[in-house]
Amino acid sequence: MRLRWPRRVAAQVLVVQLVITTGVMVLVTGLFLAPLGSELDDAATRRALAIAETTAADPDIVQGLLTTAPSPAGPVQAQAERIRRATQALYVVVLDTHGVRWSHTTTAEIGRHVSTDPSVALSGHEIRQIDNGTLGRSARAKVPLLDGDGKIVGAVSVGIAYDSVRQRLIGAIPGLLLCAGAALGAGALAAIAVSRRLRRITHGVAFADISALLDEREAMLHGVREGVVAFDRQGRIRLANDEAVRLLGLDADATGRALDEVLAPGRTTDVLAGRVDGTDLLTVSGGRVLVANRMPTRDGGAVVTLRDRTELELLGRELDSTQGLLDALRAQDHEHANRLHTVLGLLELGRHERAAEFVAGVANAHRASAEQIAERVHDPLLSALLVGKAAIAAERGVSLRISSATLLPDRVVDPRDLVTVLGNLIDNALDAAAERHLARPPVPAA
Numbered sequence: 413m414r415l416r417w418p419r420r421v422a423a424q425v426l427v428v429q430l431v432i433t434t435g436v437m438v439l440v441t442g443l444f445l446a447p448l449g450s451e452l453d454d455a456a457t458r459r460a461l462a463i464a465e466t467t468a469a470d471p472d473i474v475q476g477l478l479t480t481a482p483s484p485a486g487p488v489q490a491q492a493e494r495i496r497r498a499t500q501a502l503y504v505v506v507l508d509t510h511g512v513r514w515s516h517t518t519t520a521e522i523g524r525h526v527s528t529d530p531s532v533a534l535s536g537h538e539i540r541q542i543d544n545g546t547l548g549r550s551a552r553a554k555v556p557l558l559d560g561d562g563k564i565v566g567a568v569s570v571g572i573a574y575d576s577v578r579q580r581l582i583g584a585i586p587g588l589l590l591c592a593g594a595a596l597g598a599g600a601l602a603a604i605a606v607s608r609r610l611r612r613i614t615h616g617v618a619f620a621d622i623s624a625l626l627d628e629r630e631a632m633l634h635g636v637r638e639g640v641v642a643f644d645r646q647g648r649i650r651l652a653n654d655e656a657v658r659l660l661g662l663d664a665d666a667t668g669r670a671l672d673e674v675l676a677p678g679r680t681t682d683v684l685a686g687r688v689d690g691t692d693l694l695t696v697s698g699g700r701v702l703v704a705n706r707m708p709t710r711d712g713g714a715v716v717t718l719r720d721r722t723e724l725e726l727l728g729r730e731l732d733s734t735q736g737l738l739d740a741l742r743a744q745d746h747e748h749a750n751r752l753h754t755v756l757g758l759l760e761l762g763r764h765e766r767a768a769e770f771v772a773g774v775a776n777a778h779r780a781s782a783e784q785i786a787e788r789v790h791d792p793l794l795s796a797l798l799v800g801k802a803a804i805a806a807e808r809g810v811s812l813r814i815s816s817a818t819l820l821p822d823r824v825v826d827p828r829d830l831v832t833v834l835g836n837l838i839d840n841a842l843d844a845a846a847e848r849h850l851a852r853p854p855v856p857a858a
Contacts, residue, residue: 426607433599437592456551456572457540463499464555464570467492473506474559477514477566484519491515502550502573506557508566509534526569530554533567638717639702645712647671647685659718661698680704684716694721730832785814793831801838810845812838 467473476487483489492504492515506514511530516522532539533554540553550571557566639656643649649666656662666674675681680695682688683704693704703719758767785802789795798814805812 426603429603429606430600433596433603437596437599441589441592453542453551457542457553460501460551460570460572461538461540461553461555463495463501463504464553464568467495467504467506467570468555468557468568470495471560473568474557474565477506477508477557478559482508482512482514482523484522486514488514489516489519489522493517499570502571503569505569505571506566507569509564514566528569530567530569533569534564536564638719641684641716641718642709643671643684643714643716649674650713656718659697659700659702659720686714789814789818794834797831797835797838801835801842805842810842812842 470491473488473491476491480486480488488506492506495501496504496517503517505516505526507526507530508514511525511534513522513524513526528543533556536556538553538555540551542551550573552569552571554567554569556564557568559565636653637655639659640651640653641649641656641660642651648668648670649662650668652660652662652666657666660675660680662674671681671685675684679688680697680702683693683695683706686706686708691705695702695704699722701721703721704716706714706716708714755767758764785795785798789798798812802812
């Protein structure tokens, strides 16, 4: 069955960490075991050398070697065996200058020539080695045996069973493997903890999906007509799309900087920083009317969306102005209809002179009002607005008079905005006056 590589980020990280941890533990264990055998061999030969030097320093052995013959019951054999048992060595062999054994663990070997070359030790040099002898493989050491005058009278060879050295090496392996296993287990637990945390952070998404999400996010951020600004928990700008840069007039290096560093103090900064609560908050930036909404994120940051309502506001103002003109025309139409009905009634009643006087009076009053407004307000749009509002006010039973101090001799730069503002002010005043008029108690007719 073919193993499949996991797709999720957390699973991939877990597998990689487990492989790395296992590899490191195997490598460390191997590096520790590789020199351990040679270190144990060196320690065994040094121990054999120490026993040999101690044996060579025993005056009884030197005296027995010089005064007696090699024998299983001789003093040299007895002293050597005592040292062997005390040190738990494999053998302690004393030999003369001819290489003949004076002591041995196997008494039958006493009086025979040694199986290895003793010339190095008999020449006055020490030797340490791992070698094979009559008792098998051992860690051995050989030292010269000197009399009281410093003359070489023989040599001492001490061996330690190599099986004991190997047993020490084998005995160290379980503990080492246990430590390695514990370290591997701790590494595996740490890898699992990291993997779970990464899975929570990435929501279990695969690497390919993360790449696709990033591409889609970039496309959406820079493709939408709304400005998007993201902040971290310290209030620094984490990202801003092209529309947000345009609406707020941000610099190219605004990312990573605090909001107060890139925007001047004001309502826009307060809204973006979350110091103003609410939804669909209106603010003005660079002559643009913006609608802002702020949404906090789980990491303590926030995302702010910005919509440009400048064009909608302008269209709304023009619509209000047009609506006001329509209301004025509707009021004039209604007023003209009333006047025509009055004239028609007078004519049907045969009161022709009274009808002529009514028409002349209405024409003169309307002409006088229009001429009065035109004399004081020279801009045609504003004068037309005032004439229309006067008709609306008359229809609603409210008196709209132009003050004698009013004078606008020149045309304004942008009459549309002034028409919108003035029309709204007059409408608000007419509404307030109409409400006060309706709120008065009715006067009973006599």
